[in-house]
Amino acid sequence: MPTDDRGERLQIMLSQDELRAIENWRFAKRMPSRAAAVRELLRRGLTAEGFDLAGEGVQSRQFGIVDTGGSDASSDESLLKG
Template sequence: MADLERPERLQIMLTADELMALENWRFEKRMPSRSAAVRELLRRGLASDGFLAAGQGTKSQEFGVLAPEVDGRRPNGGTAE
């Protein structure tokens, strides 16, 4: 097998609404693939400010792409834009 430029694989599970949001963003930004779109969103997220560290005992299911806002804040610690 040929050497891959990105040999690490990351698998995530999305709801239908989360996938639709990703696809809509991808096409709006003219990204060539889902993988490229996810990498760009990760790059932007890691470069951003205003997010708190996850609290101890926080569950994976509490981190959604389309998490509901409560008082202008997202349950995962992010701020509403």
């Protein structure tokens, strides 16, 4: 298991269905904690999409769930690696 210093806290709100899906996945994969399961799901999702790290100077408003006609950060190759 990595010994990375985890000094940052991320809080998210989930629906009951979303939480149930994460918990079901966690128990099926025998993950030690909910946090470990969420980190693993994030890692897998980012890896599957080919993401590494966001580039320097990338702002959170450049990332979104719904395309509003603006720039799509996920398709901009310059944002994928710093």
